[in-house]
Amino acid sequence: MEIIKTSIPNLLIIKPEVFSDPRGFFLEVFAENRYKEAGISSNFVQDNISKSSYGVIRGLHYQLAPYSQSKLIHALEGKILDVAVDLRKNSPTFGQHYAVELSAENKLQFFIPQGFAHGFSVLSETAIVSYKCDNYYSQEAERGIVYNDAKLNINWQIPADKAIISSKDSILPSFKEAEHNFVFSI
Numbered sequence: 520m521e522i523i524k525t526s527i528p529n530l531l532i533i534k535p536e537v538f539s540d541p542r543g544f545f546l547e548v549f550a551e552n553r554y555k556e557a558g559i560s561s562n563f564v565q566d567n568i569s570k571s572s573y574g575v576i577r578g579l580h581y582q583l584a585p586y587s588q589s590k591l592i593h594a595l596e597g598k599i600l601d602v603a604v605d606l607r608k609n610s611p612t613f614g615q616h617y618a619v620e621l622s623a624e625n626k627l628q629f630f631i632p633q634g635f636a637h638g639f640s641v642l643s644e645t646a647i648v649s650y651k652c653d654n655y656y657s658q659e660a661e662r663g664i665v666y667n668d669a670k671l672n673i674n675w676q677i678p679a680d681k682a683i684i685s686s687k688d689s690i691l692p693s694f695k696e697a698e699h700n701f702v703f704s705i
């Protein structure tokens with residue numbers, strides 16, 4: 520597998536080794552030893568799957584410390600634009616975001632450490648997203664930033680009239696309003 524560093528410290532893209540043959544393909548999507556060697560030393564405790572239709576934007580979400588989650592994400596079906604926002608106050612890229620296309624075709628994985636907000640938009644007719652978390656879901660600790668925050672200015676690649684947002688996500692605070700929650704550090 521190949522580890523691709525991004526412009527944001529500790530935010531990694533993983534290109535797994537794919538074994539193709541006339542039957543189809545095989546790939547490992549996680550192996551504790553190899554991923555630890557690559558700097559992904561999270562002890563994952565929960566796996567999630569969500570399915571969404573074209574135009575859905577889920578996020579931006581994070582959990583308050585000590586329930587913050589690192590995530591290892593890939594698309595089982597379709598194509599998403601996956602976005603991580605750096606909320607770590609002592610990071611040189613605090614407030615910056617990074618976007619990467621994850622698809623069943625490119626088989627890329629995205630590792631987002633604790634201290635980031637996460638969201639994705641669905642660029643295909645439907646998409647099934649699978650991701651590992653190194654902390655359990657905590658509804659009480661769940662927070663968010665509104666997807667169309669002016670400061671972040673994220674291009675979700677979805678026309679405004681086609682965006683499908685949950686009522687909960689549509690009323691999330693701005694980055695500035697949420698900043699008092701960002702007690703994360705590298």
Ligand SMILES: Cc1cn([C@H]2C[C@H](O)[C@@H](COP(=O)(O)OP(=O)(O)O[C@H]3O[C@H](C)C(=O)[C@H](O)[C@H]3O)O2)c(=O)[nH]c1=O
Nearest residue numbers: 567569577578579580581590637638639655656657685
């Ligand atoms: C996240 C989560 C949700 N739920 C329940 C709570 C709700 O009744 C239902 C849907 O939850 P929600 O609308 O928060 O799902 P998403 O909008 O996909 O949220 C996720 O979206 C972004 C992209 C993330 O990275 C997070 O994993 C998570 O916040 O599932 C659970 O039971 N366990 C969980 O871990």
